[in-house]
Amino acid sequence: MMEKMIFGRYIPADSLVHRMDPRAKLVFVFAFIAIIFLADNVWAYALAAIFTLASIWLSGITVRFLISGLKPVMILIAFTFVLQLFFAREGQVILDLGLFTIYEEGVRQALMISTQFLLLVFMTSLLTLTTTPISITDGLESLLNPLKKIRFPAHELALMMSIALRFIPTLMDETDKIMKAQMARGSDMSSGPVKDRIKAVVPLMIPLFVNAFKRAEDLATAMEVRGYRGGEGRTKYRLLQWHLRDTLALFSLVLLAGLLGSLRIWL
Amino acid sequence: MDISLQKVEYRYAAGSPFEKKAIEDISFTIPSGQCVAIIGHTGSGKSTLLLHLNALLKPTSGSVVIGDRTVKAGRKEKDLKPIRQKVGIVFQFPEQQLFEENVMKDICYGPMNFGVSEEEAKKRARYWIEQVGLSQEILEDSPFDLSGGQMRRVAIAGVLAMEPEVLVLDEPTAGLDPRGRKEIMDMFYQLHKKRNLTLILVTHSMEDAAEYADQVVVLNKGRKVHEGTPRDLFADAERLAEWGLGVPEVVRFQRLLEEKTGRSLPGVCLSIDELAAAWNEQSGGPAV
Numbered sequence: 001m002m003e004k005m006i007f008g009r010y011i012p013a014d015s016l017v018h019r020m021d022p023r024a025k026l027v028f029v030f031a032f033i034a035i036i037f038l039a040d041n042v043w044a045y046a047l048a049a050i051f052t053l054a055s056i057w058l059s060g061i062t063v064r065f066l067i068s069g070l071k072p073v074m075i076l077i078a079f080t081f082v083l084q085l086f087f088a089r090e091g092q093v094i095l096d097l098g099l100f101t102i103y104e105e106g107v108r109q110a111l112m113i114s115t116q117f118l119l120l121v122f123m124t125s126l127l128t129l130t131t132t133p134i135s136i137t138d139g140l141e142s143l144l145n146p147l148k149k150i151r152f153p154a155h156e157l158a159l160m161m162s163i164a165l166r167f168i169p170t171l172m173d174e175t176d177k178i179m180k181a182q183m184a185r186g187s188d189m190s191s192g193p194v195k196d197r198i199k200a201v202v203p204l205m206i207p208l209f210v211n212a213f214k215r216a217e218d219l220a221t222a223m224e225v226r227g228y229r230g231g232e233g234r235t236k237y238r239l240l241q242w243h244l245r246d247t248l249a250l251f252s253l254v255l256l257a258g259l260l261g262s263l264r265i266w267l
Numbered sequence: 268m269d270i271s272l273q274k275v276e277y278r279y280a281a282g283s284p285f286e287k288k289a290i291e292d293i294s295f296t297i298p299s300g301q302c303v304a305i306i307g308h309t310g311s312g313k314s315t316l317l318l319h320l321n322a323l324l325k326p327t328s329g330s331v332v333i334g335d336r337t338v339k340a341g342r343k344e345k346d347l348k349p350i351r352q353k354v355g356i357v358f359q360f361p362e363q364q365l366f367e368e369n370v371m372k373d374i375c376y377g378p379m380n381f382g383v384s385e386e387e388a389k390k391r392a393r394y395w396i397e398q399v400g401l402s403q404e405i406l407e408d409s410p411f412d413l414s415g416g417q418m419r420r421v422a423i424a425g426v427l428a429m430e431p432e433v434l435v436l437d438e439p440t441a442g443l444d445p446r447g448r449k450e451i452m453d454m455f456y457q458l459h460k461k462r463n464l465t466l467i468l469v470t471h472s473m474e475d476a477a478e479y480a481d482q483v484v485v486l487n488k489g490r491k492v493h494e495g496t497p498r499d500l501f502a503d504a505e506r507l508a509e510w511g512l513g514v515p516e517v518v519r520f521q522r523l524l525e526e527k528t529g530r531s532l533p534g535v536c537l538s539i540d541e542l543a544a545a546w547n548e549q550s551g552g553p554a555v
Binding site: 174177178180181182183184185186187188202203206207210211 | 348352380425
């Protein structure tokens with residue numbers, strides 16, 4: 001179950017997307033999140049979907065792999081889809097179930113919102129799948145650097161983020177391990193009444209937290225003995241380099257924004 | 268209670284692009300009351316195999332017969348608890364599974380999950396805590412205040428208190444000092460002898476395999492490559508090297524001794540006492 005999760009996991013490969021400057025990718029993803037809200041009709045969504053699929057294609061990651069890795073998110077999307085389906089009360093009635101009535105507008109809304117959600121999740125996963133946590137952090141720090149003038153802790157924030165990302169897979173593996181150990185001691189997390197199942201989570205969560213705190217302390221000690229003292233005067237081994245492809249990527253986004261904007265006005 | 272594996276195969280993330288075959292075509296039987304060591308290089312599939320021994324993993328092909336139950340690929344299994352009670356597993360670094368507020372409660376967790384009364388569970392806790400070499404006073408302490416070695420022993424007591432018929436040990440002595448190592452292994456071996464407990468030892472340590480096992484199963488790249496007595500296995504150092512494994516210290520010493528003196532013994536010796544006796548017998552007096 002756990003080995004399929006791809007949140008925060010990096011898939012090493014050598015694709016155009018992998019080679020992009022992390023700053024470009026970060027700006028790209030954040031801008032995309034804003035731009036996708038410009039879409040308000042089928043054609044605009046189709047365009048955004050094609051744009052997303054093209055980005056995925058360029059990264060060499062298969063859509064099937066993305067979908068299977070994002071199963072928990074898919075469940076969430078399915079849930080919002082159903083909610084939307086019942087909430088909108090405009091347009092023609094499509095289905096009358098007595099207690100619930102499904103309207104045309106509901107179907108439209110549900111489809112659009114879940115598509116929007118799906119594209120967002122795909123794009124953001126693409127960022128973490130093709131960029132090492134270290135480069136994401138470097139990129140973020142470099143983007144936030146100007147804010148240091150107003151005493152914004154850019155370096156610390158970037159560090160916290162990279163540590164959090166770094167330990168997601170570790171915690172996942174550990175959850176799996178402890179779960180197996182407790183199951184071997186007769187704990188039953190997958191059947192029985194809900195009350196018992198919630199109780200069965202305690203023997204899982206406590207060791208997980210204890211280990212996480214222990215690890216955090218070890219990490220802090222390890223950093224300290226190696227003379228870590230924040231970002232002050234720290235130079236970088238990997239220098240970020242902006243290439244033509246990064247400019248082009250951002251330009252394609254401007255184009256998409258323009259197209260989505262005009263579709264909004266004309267349709 | 269015998270455990271028998273028949274053509275067991277397991278793939279992680281079956282059906283996804285990440286699919287990875289961990290073990291394949293593994294068949295062997297662990298007869299009741301034996302001590303079997305499963306050895307292999309890192310990544311040989313030992314840990315995956317171990318999870319099949321009490322149905323924590325279900326094979327993707329083949330079947331595992333545990334006592335009177337059969338866990339078969341593709342069939343949904345209900346009520347695995349009896350299997351888990353009969354086959355206890357002490358995982359690698361078991362101290363990480365402790366969670367209760369005191370040692371007593373932690374040891375009682377397993378037995379009570381299997382329907383043992385609180386009173387009986389407490390009785391067992393008092394008994395097993397001494398068996399693992401700790402005093403009863405520790406039962407009131409929080410497991411998180413103990414030393415690493417003590418936590419390991421508490422976790423082991425927690426599994427033993429389930430009173431399984433088969434005990435699976437995954438690198439039980441990893442990270443312990445030599446004395447703790449010997450104490451813990453000797454304790455398991457005593458249980459094996461006295462209570463006729465079936466012992467399955469998953470290990471890197473050739474010394475432990477030589478000293479305790481009746482049978483050794485060798486895994487390499489997810490396949491079973493050898494099954495036999497430690498004596499036969501360790502006589503063939505070249506084959507072991509092919510699988511990325513070595514021979515126990517004492518066998519290495521025997522080979523060196525044979526090379527230096529030009530005399531050879533009929534077979535390999537699995538302990539230093541055995542070697543000394545065999546040498547004396549052959550030469551009619553001490554070697555040096």
